[in-house]
Amino acid sequence: MNTIVFITRLPLAEQQIWLTTLTTLMPNERIVLPNELTDRETLTVDIAIVANPDVEVLARFPHLQWVQSLWAGVETLIPYFKKYNENHTSTLSLVRLIDPQLSKTMAEAVLAWTLYLHRNMPAYSKQQRDKLWRPVHCPAASQVRVSILGAGELGQAAMQTLLQQGYQVNGWSRQPKVLEGVTHYSGESGLKSLLQKTDILVCLLPLTPQTHHLLNEKTLMLLPKGAKFINFARGGIVNQDDLQRLLKAEFIDHAVLDVFEQEPLQASSPLWEDPNITVLPHISATTDLESASRVVASNIHQFREEGQIPQRVDLINAY
Numbered sequence: 001m002n003t004i005v006f007i008t009r010l011p012l013a014e015q016q017i018w019l020t021t022l023t024t025l026m027p028n029e030r031i032v033l034p035n036e037l038t039d040r041e042t043l044t045v046d047i048a049i050v051a052n053p054d055v056e057v058l059a060r061f062p063h064l065q066w067v068q069s070l071w072a073g074v075e076t077l078i079p080y081f082k083k084y085n086e087n088h089t090s091t092l093s094l095v096r097l098i099d100p101q102l103s104k105t106m107a108e109a110v111l112a113w114t115l116y117l118h119r120n121m122p123a124y125s126k127q128q129r130d131k132l133w134r135p136v137h138c139p140a141a142s143q144v145r146v147s148i149l150g151a152g153e154l155g156q157a158a159m160q161t162l163l164q165q166g167y168q169v170n171g172w173s174r175q176p177k178v179l180e181g182v183t184h185y186s187g188e189s190g191l192k193s194l195l196q197k198t199d200i201l202v203c204l205l206p207l208t209p210q211t212h213h214l215l216n217e218k219t220l221m222l223l224p225k226g227a228k229f230i231n232f233a234r235g236g237i238v239n240q241d242d243l244q245r246l247l248k249a250e251f252i253d254h255a256v257l258d259v260f261e262q263e264p265l266q267a268s269s270p271l272w273e274d275p276n277i278t279v280l281p282h283i284s285a286t287t288d289l290e291s292a293s294r295v296v297a298s299n300i301h302q303f304r305e306e307g308q309i310p311q312r313v314d315l316i317n318a319y
């Protein structure tokens with residue numbers, strides 16, 4: 001029986017639920033926590049399943065071939081993998097979670113909060129507090145341009161859902177793409193063109209050195225006045241101070257923020273009190289235990305049968 005180590009900083013009760021679910025789906029694997037292994041046994045482990053792991057614990061397993069993340073966003077793990085591969089002759093691969101259920105959940109979230117902004121819900125919420133009976137103009141979905149930054153697993157699923165709802169959909173990624181029904185842009189000049197044609201901007205990019213503070217005063221000022229913003233990716237992609245200044249100046253109408261540079265958002269953060277910001281606690285697409293476990297089990301089964309490591313994170317070009 002092969003041994004897989006499960007490395008996580010999740011609360012103990014949650015760790016146990018994951019272990020039970022994963023073990024049920026992979027009865028031929030011994031899946032254990034790091035402290036359940038002897039020093040000798042650590043030498044035999046070739047796969048780790050991780051969820052927000054301490055990389056120092058990961059480093060205790062010298063013969064790992066690949067690491068399966070239970071999260072889709074893996075930016076915090078990248079430096080460890082890059083350094084490992086620079087300093088070793090063997091390659092350690094990182095596999096992030098690609099789960100159709102996660103994409104569906106994110107697409108639902110994008111639709112829900114796009115409708116929230118399109119249907120002027122923040123304005124009605126303010127008006128109700130002021131007992132103000134005043135209809136606000138609401139264009140048809142076909143008149144609303146929703147632009148998605150990032151056209152990967154999550155971005156493309158969100159685009160499909162928005163198209164089904166009748167929105168005009170723009171997309172942006174590094175590489176040019178042809179996506180049915182979507183006006184797609186790429187590169188720096190593409191970003192400028194897209195921002196100028198946006199009513200609701202949705203960020204679904206990974207956080208990388210290239211995307212860090214990509215959305216700042218200069219880029220956000222390219223949006224038409226009154227545009228709205230949704231960040232479901234990572235807080236570090238946006239310069240928060242610049243965004244707040246543009247909200248205060250009523251250049252950007254409203255922002256829905258699910259992600260922040262520091263999470264949980266500190267009680268002292270002014271964002272909580274800003275009437276032009278909707279704060280969400282990183283819930284737009286959380287990993288689904290059952291479906292993610294099935295994806296992981298299938299990846300591991302394929303590796304055991306065929307020796308093929310599943311689709312790896314491109315450590316050189318993507319981050």
Ligand SMILES: NC(=O)c1ccc[n+]([C@@H]2O[C@H](COP(=O)([O-])OP(=O)(O)OC[C@H]3O[C@@H](n4cnc5c(N)ncnc54)[C@H](OP(=O)(O)O)[C@@H]3O)[C@@H](O)[C@H]2O)c1
Pocket residue numbers: 072073074149150151152153154155172173174175176187204205206207208210211232233234258259282283284285286
């Ligand atoms: N809030 C939540 O609950 C939650 C949940 C899950 C994930 N997330 C976040 O969502 C992010 C996206 O996930 P995903 O699975 O869709 O990732 P993905 O499949 O890797 O897609 C990333 C997309 O971003 C584009 N991109 C990357 N760097 C770029 C750059 N410098 N300029 C322009 N485009 C760039 C890629 O372009 P190419 O196609 O040209 O390569 C690709 O289209 C994750 O990294 C994570 O941070 C958030």
